[in-house]
Amino acid sequence: ENLFKAYLLKEEFRQLYRLRDENLSDERRYREGFRRFIRWAEKVKESGLESFRRVLKTFTRRLWGILNFLRTGVTNGLSEGLNNAIATLKKMAYGYRDEEFFILKIYQRAGLI
Numbered sequence: 528e529n530l531f532k533a534y535l536l537k538e539e540f541r542q543l544y545r546l547r548d549e550n551l552s553d554e555r556r557y558r559e560g561f562r563r564f565i566r567w568a569e570k571v572k573e574s575g576l577e578s579f580r581r582v583l584k585t586f587t588r589r590l591w592g593i594l595n596f597l598r599t600g601v602t603n604g605l606s607e608g609l610n611n612a613i614a615t616l617k618k619m620a621y622g623y624r625d626e627e628f629f630i631l632k633i634y635q636r637a638g639l640i
Contacts, residue, residue, distance in 0.1 A: 532574050539567050540586075546597050553598045560597040564590060612636050 543563045546556050564586075571583045586593065596602055613633055620629050 529576060533576055533579065536567070536571060536574060536576070536579055539570065543567065543593070543597075547600060557594050557598045560594050561590075564593070609637060 543560055546560050546563070549556065551559065568583055568587070571579045592603075613636075616629070616632055616636055620632065
């Protein structure tokens, strides 16, 4: 029964992201996303599933970003990936004395040279 509840909650949350595919104005998509999120949050609270309550807490903190994705379709995935690649290069580059060489390595990893 709990597994079924969790599955339904997951699918309902996915519907929120599918708003991006609907032919709505950006502002309407934002408001509808907020309305659906509130309805989903109420269902999570009623479900009694502690793991989903923790997920709800996280999603509530990140709600602004979720709703802005619905409005603009833009994520920060590219910048996060690039930051991760740079952090990896920094670990590998321990001991480099030349900052310009490090910058060239970043460009190389990003596929810019």
